[in-house]
Amino acid sequence: MNKTACIVLAAGDGKRMRSGRPKVLMNVLFKPMLGWVLDSAEETGVDEVCIVAGNQAQQVTDYLEKREKPYTTVLQLERKGTGHAVMQAEEVLKRSENVLVLCGDAPFMDSDTLKKALELHKKENCGVTVISASIDEPFGYGRIVRDEKGFLLKIVEQKDATDEEKQIKEINSGAYWFEGAALAEALPKLSDSNAAGEYYLTDAVALIRDSGKKAAVYTAENADIVLGANSRADLNALNEKARKSKLKKLMDGGVEFPCTDGIIIGADVIIGQDTVILPNTVIRGKTVIGENCEIGPNSLIENTTVGNGVRLNNVQAFDSVVEEGATIGPFAQLRPNSHIGKRVKIGDFVEIKNSDIGEKTSVAHLTYLGDSDVGRGVNFGCGCVTANYDGINKYRTVIGDDAFIGCNTNLIAPVEIGDNAATGAGSTITKNVPANALAVERAETRIIENWEKNKKRKKK
Ligand code: UD1
Ligand code: CA
Numbered sequence: 001m002n003k004t005a006c007i008v009l010a011a012g013d014g015k016r017m018r019s020g021r022p023k024v025l026m027n028v029l030f031k032p033m034l035g036w037v038l039d040s041a042e043e044t045g046v047d048e049v050c051i052v053a054g055n056q057a058q059q060v061t062d063y064l065e066k067r068e069k070p071y072t073t074v075l076q077l078e079r080k081g082t083g084h085a086v087m088q089a090e091e092v093l094k095r096s097e098n099v100l101v102l103c104g105d106a107p108f109m110d111s112d113t114l115k116k117a118l119e120l121h122k123k124e125n126c127g128v129t130v131i132s133a134s135i136d137e138p139f140g141y142g143r144i145v146r147d148e149k150g151f152l153l154k155i156v157e158q159k160d161a162t163d164e165e166k167q168i169k170e171i172n173s174g175a176y177w178f179e180g181a182a183l184a185e186a187l188p189k190l191s192d193s194n195a196a197g198e199y200y201l202t203d204a205v206a207l208i209r210d211s212g213k214k215a216a217v218y219t220a221e222n223a224d225i226v227l228g229a230n231s232r233a234d235l236n237a238l239n240e241k242a243r244k245s246k247l248k249k250l251m252d253g254g255v256e257f258p259c260t261d262g263i264i265i266g267a268d269v270i271i272g273q274d275t276v277i278l279p280n281t282v283i284r285g286k287t288v289i290g291e292n293c294e295i296g297p298n299s300l301i302e303n304t305t306v307g308n309g310v311r312l313n314n315v316q317a318f319d320s321v322v323e324e325g326a327t328i329g330p331f332a333q334l335r336p337n338s339h340i341g342k343r344v345k346i347g348d349f350v351e352i353k354n355s356d357i358g359e360k361t362s363v364a365h366l367t368y369l370g371d372s373d374v375g376r377g378v379n380f381g382c383g384c385v386t387a388n389y390d391g392i393n394k395y396r397t398v399i400g401d402d403a404f405i406g407c408n409t410n411l412i413a414p415v416e417i418g419d420n421a422a423t424g425a426g427s428t429i430t431k432n433v434p435a436n437a438l439a440v441e442r443a444e445t446r447i448i449e450n451w452e453k454n455k456k457r458k459k460k
Helices: 033-044 057-066 082-087 090-094 111-123 180-189 203-210 232-252 451-459
Strands: 002-010 048-053 072-075 096-103 126-134 143-146 152-156 170-179 214-219 282-284 300-302 315-318 332-334 345-348 350-353 362-365 368-370 372-374 385-387 397-399 410-412 415-417
Touching (some): 002 033, 033 111, 048 057, 410 415
Parallel strands (some): 282 300, 300 315, 332 350, 397 415
16 A cells, blocks of 8 residues: 555647647647656655556656656556546556546645645545635636635636636646545546546545535645646647746856856756856756866857866766866867866867877877777877777777877777877877887888979979
């Protein structure tokens, strides 16, 4: 028996999005709306989460698999209303004391609200506790109808509301705590004789109350919890709200934004105090940025851990680690699995991939380092390339501490350059170079005198 479970309704189609994806997988700050809802459910601490999928169910289950947490999924093959959707999860109701029902397309429902509603639900020993909000434009939402003493009577849908009921500004958020057994008992009694011809979950509220159980309302402090999106324009509005709220939180935590133009920061990103973020910078995924950094302008940082005092100017970084005091850019890319050591300098038009770059190494310009293990204090001249791929396989390049790689060196992997070794400018290195040695692979310069004159003679 679960103490608590959560059922997330996610079978809707969302035709107005004009998308090949189901509505619940549309992104707000780069995270599917369903992801926001699941995060809130998980933060609330429920024992089981069950998702009712229907439209494009395969995409929904693929997403759930990526989250690497155990979920129960049930299918709603025909879309016959929110009550019908919950019926598909009947087994979950039967094995759970209290069940939270959430809409998969209302991303701003937060765990704080859910916890407070559960507290009320338990304290009052309710059969159902509806989470409501008061909004200025209630059109489209179910209205909370109370009796003269203020107790919850029923929820009436927009399509079925009388003119008087349409004036009510307190609306149903679509989230509720139910006593599992009470809801299981009410569901078979739902009927579809209403304006929409659907089995409304909202009708379960009056049924539970009529069975003698308490039905309560928890009014959320923040009315944004009800917001959802039916169109791309709605989705953009949600993104903008979430973006501003994330920036505000970061500012409250001491992050500096001289101007917020073009800055989008994912909900899960962590940034330390006194870090400055400059315009046109997108930071997303599981990125953590330290204190006193300067990030941007024009940067994209994804799933990357950045230490204190780092500067990333016009940088693209993916799935990488940048340690304290490193400076990167302008116009540099860290492809996945790059580890940049402390106080490393990476300059313009440098690409690093799947490589480890040791402390204080300098890769100042126009260089590609792929599949490489580079020691500390190494200096790369301009235009060095690790030739890591022979068309079939990839090989590693290993460079020892304090090595000096001359301008335009090609390192043909697999190859090793020892500590303190050097390569001459323009060399193509195909053999291992021992420590302290110089490797030069370069034809001697020939001087042909009077060359210019000879050319002119030939032309005639
Ligand atoms: C519902 C509520 C309404 C509330 C509003 C809040 C009912 C009858 N009405 O209305 O009181 O104010 O949410 O947003 O519940 N879904 C399914 N299967 C279905 C139908 C819906 O999984 O057969 C899912 C949808 O994908 C969505 C959620 O349930 O995530 C809500 O459904 P929706 O049709 O948007 O309900 P509303 O009409 O908005
Ligand atoms: Ca809706």
